Amino acid sequence: RYGLAEKEDQVGVVTGLAWTSVGGDLLQIEALKLPGKGRMKTTGKLGEVMKESIDAASSFVRSVSPELGVKPPKFETIDIHVHVPEGATPKDGPSAGIAMVTSIVSVLTGIPVRKDVAMTGEVTLRGNVLAIGGLKEKLLAALRGGIKTVLIPEENAKDLPEIPANVKEGLTIIPVSHVREVLGHALVRKPEPVEWDEAAEEAAAAARKASPGEGAAATAH
Amino acid sequence: RYGLAEKEDQVGVVTGLAWTSVGGDLLQIEALKLPGKGRMKTTGKLGEVMKESIDAASSFVRSVSPELGVKPPKFETIDIHVHVPEGATPKDGPSAGIAMVTSIVSVLTGIPVRKDVAMTGEVTLRGNVLAIGGLKEKLLAALRGGIKTVLIPEENAKDLPEIPANVKEGLTIIPVSHVREVLGHALVRKPEPVEWDEAAEEAAAAARKASPGEGAAATAH
């Protein structure tokens, strides 16, 4: 079934798009959340650039986590493992960035990813979506694999005229310029924000640290 | 005796199947559980892809551990060592993934592995079983080695027509698509799930952390 769209909406499972010398391909991306200490593990024979795109995706997600309903201290208590299957095939490049963001957000929020959406786009630390290469090959792979909707960088919209008409008819192609749009299209529902006042939390934490035994001492007599 | 099926059902010892330029071979996989701090050690001249398949196997197992009767905090108190003997022979590739999962689950649960079962299949973080190469050579090696039952990826069932009739007669070949099926066939009994309410446990842990001395202080006077 590899190379085909997923059979059901799943948490943490996202379909990216790869482009190699022999054409485009679907790229299944999986993330898991485990009890831990804030570590990120990546596997699947990933090159340095793809690993860095996961780092950037992860930092972006952490920087907006209250918007996603996740309080920042949560990250100190979990590990995240991102795996790209077909472990013998080398993968590289930054273009899976928005898929990495989506996978990490899904696993953190528990919100499943729509099974018939694929996506390609580099992500920046601010969540902006940058242009990618191989658009035609990637769209052909998406069509072949049963995908219905493909998210592409706004910066690549200028390449759409060169895409064959049957591909554009068979797919809903949505140009995006920020990850917020990506999440809106890819997740089955919108995350609910949580209140987080950083300054207030820091002050409280500092107070706790300054007098660790105070609570206990107040009741001892 | 190397290259032959095990003589008895053992905890943590699983028979995988390797495929090299000179044919197939049995691959004995051993796991041990030791008191520790959540570390994973791997030895046996393993290539990067096989080490990553052990990482993926391990994360999958941790993510479903309550199903296996193991509470997640247990992992912080043990180390797991996975060794593939014949230490001078290089080994690589992702196809031992389901054997790695089985070995880790056996050692965590204490449930022995059936000595006459061999298996091959890449595993994903969700426990899905992906296709492998060298099916014919691996099945021949299994037959030669006295194996009775071989678990293969569902995705490889399409290759069975090319397998010689005598091999298919001498072996029970079972296509599987998820690790749950693998464990059902390979372990001598089914693991018993344990209750684990992650949210409740987290709240309790947070409460303990917030007032470490509280229990003691309440009884001091």
Added chain:
Amino acid sequence: RYGLAEKEDQVGVVTGLAWTSVGGDLLQIEALKLPGKGRMKTTGKLGEVMKESIDAASSFVRSVSPELGVKPPKFETIDIHVHVPEGATPKDGPSAGIAMVTSIVSVLTGIPVRKDVAMTGEVTLRGNVLAIGGLKEKLLAALRGGIKTVLIPEENAKDLPEIPANVKEGLTIIPVSHVREVLGHALVRKPEPVEWDEAAEEAAAAARKASPGEGAAATAH
């Protein structure tokens, strides 16, 4: 939009200038502040020299942090991630040093960076600005990208006579010899200093350490 000036003033986003065999280019630099433990992460296929220039920038900023309104212990509670997008393009060299300083200061203080300012210059641990190469190509790229003001090292002012007149008319070119001048031109407002008496703070910390339970004990009876 890559290769063009930013559309709005943003926190942590700075425009540097790169010089390669095929000419000059704008170099977007992004920094994020995350809750953490004083770690620095860098991504974007950066060479060793550029990574070291980020280290030098970071140490300089830490050494003058009270001037910037940031108390030194703050650094133990945050991680900083510096990313240079277009993750597939290798980048190297020390000439983004002053841009790195500006990006880190912006993210620490929360003060946005003027969107129409670009800059190039190596930075030393004392905040001095050292000469760079490729001045002409970098200024051409700035003009092409819609930049209005370019900060260059004082040591490169001697190269200005060789710059075409139309470039010098289209840009405000400001030679600088210390990072303080850079921040004055690049940030939308000046950081407000905070009082920090290192010796007094150290003595207080030492006192707290020497008698950790003292405060509590004083009220127990």
Added chain:
Amino acid sequence: RYGLAEKEDQVGVVTGLAWTSVGGDLLQIEALKLPGKGRMKTTGKLGEVMKESIDAASSFVRSVSPELGVKPPKFETIDIHVHVPEGATPKDGPSAGIAMVTSIVSVLTGIPVRKDVAMTGEVTLRGNVLAIGGLKEKLLAALRGGIKTVLIPEENAKDLPEIPANVKEGLTIIPVSHVREVLGHALVRKPEPVEWDEAAEEAAAAARKASPGEGAAATAH
């Protein structure tokens, strides 16, 4: 004296057998136990495969430590250093595995190793002994070096007919299939087991952890 049997029974000093392009040789293996934190250090220009065989030997020993009279928590308080002298000569291969086990067990238990015993055999995590190469050259080296007894893998017993008669007359050659047999022949006395109920110990440790101050609080009034 290097290349000759030891002059007395010593703790932690074991004679292995090496096989190189220029023939067989005795291989002195030394282990030391030091106060520490559970680390393993290895020196003597050892290749990766020999280092992994030391890891496997060490994990096997830890997994059976109560049989050897050593309680598992002991390992957290010591470091073990395994050195193979003649530090300028590269050494590699898994065949010193059973000698590594013997050296580690000797140093942990304080029981000396018989000075006139040499041994060769790969070890698995379960303590099984696997076949090695170069049997003839190794036995010749043992005879030359004044060794009386050589332990070889049961799997190599099939090679004994090719060994010259004078070698077989000059040495007592003992095929072994598990490390327990190795220790029986190599140590000057049998280790005395210690009681260790893992589940009970874990429960007790968990109880201590849950209420660290309890013992103290119970006596405070």
Added chain:
Amino acid sequence: RYGLAEKEDQVGVVTGLAWTSVGGDLLQIEALKLPGKGRMKTTGKLGEVMKESIDAASSFVRSVSPELGVKPPKFETIDIHVHVPEGATPKDGPSAGIAMVTSIVSVLTGIPVRKDVAMTGEVTLRGNVLAIGGLKEKLLAALRGGIKTVLIPEENAKDLPEIPANVKEGLTIIPVSHVREVLGHALVRKPEPVEWDEAAEEAAAAARKASPGEGAAATAH
């Protein structure tokens, strides 16, 4: 201004002398002291030998720190960053050793370094000054750069007859055999020693460790 003497006496900024295939050059060395945990960071495209000379310089300084007015525990609370600007130029060799010592001592004591002094010499762990190469080229660079005084190893005094007369007239050249002499010439004032009785301090620390709660308990009733 690079390649010229500094304009004012600064803390932590020392002028070394480099010697390359194209002649001699001034080598600005900068050190910063930051709140930290005893770490040493080095940047500036430094080779292994130069990094090791910084390690040796640092250990020497720590070993004599009470002479410099710095109590040893201070080192556990600071990080030191040594940077050699012109970050794109590779630098190596041990001959900046005494400059590294001077830079570290200046930053630790807060005593500025005379701006018109340059120096070259390898340093040992005991503070001895060893011979260097390229004396003529280095002295020429010093003269060219406006330096007034150059400290050279006593072992190189034998090379002075080969130095051109105008160089020897334009510079005060001082042979030194120990770092104490170097500091006397390079720092604008002498550091004031602090009392430090290691044995007494260790005993006090051990006592505090043995009964952490004692002080508090003595006042609880």
Added chain:
Amino acid sequence: RYGLAEKEDQVGVVTGLAWTSVGGDLLQIEALKLPGKGRMKTTGKLGEVMKESIDAASSFVRSVSPELGVKPPKFETIDIHVHVPEGATPKDGPSAGIAMVTSIVSVLTGIPVRKDVAMTGEVTLRGNVLAIGGLKEKLLAALRGGIKTVLIPEENAKDLPEIPANVKEGLTIIPVSHVREVLGHALVRKPEPVEWDEAAEEAAAAARKASPGEGAAATAH
């Protein structure tokens, strides 16, 4: 003065002997003891084999430390830095092992090393001295450098007949087979042993750990 015997007896400074393609040389070895956490630092462009010989020397010393008047817990509170000057010259090989032991023992005990003694010999974890190469070249270098006494491995005594008569007349050559003999000849006085009953100390430490607050609680009421 490099290449000549030391001018006075110093703590931690030992003269080894090197042998290269261009002849023998004196090798000054320096060790320093610093407040720390049990780390070993080595500098001086040392190859892997020489670094491992320092590790072996260090473990040997720790294993016999009570004989040397040093209680084992002391090692957790210090760092040791071993440096071999002339930092630009690569050094390798195991033959400085006994010099490394002597340097470490001198620095730990504070007992100076005789300035006119040089030594060469590999050391094992048990303190045995193994044969070295280049004996003639090393002895010539010792004579040239003003050394009076040279310690060589007992195993090399068989090479003495080939040494020129004038060398043997100019030097006292002492064959040694264990490090204890080395220390007897090289240190200006014998270390005084200290009592250390490991089992008793462990029991006491375990007791302290089991009831950390007990002492305090006993006096609280």
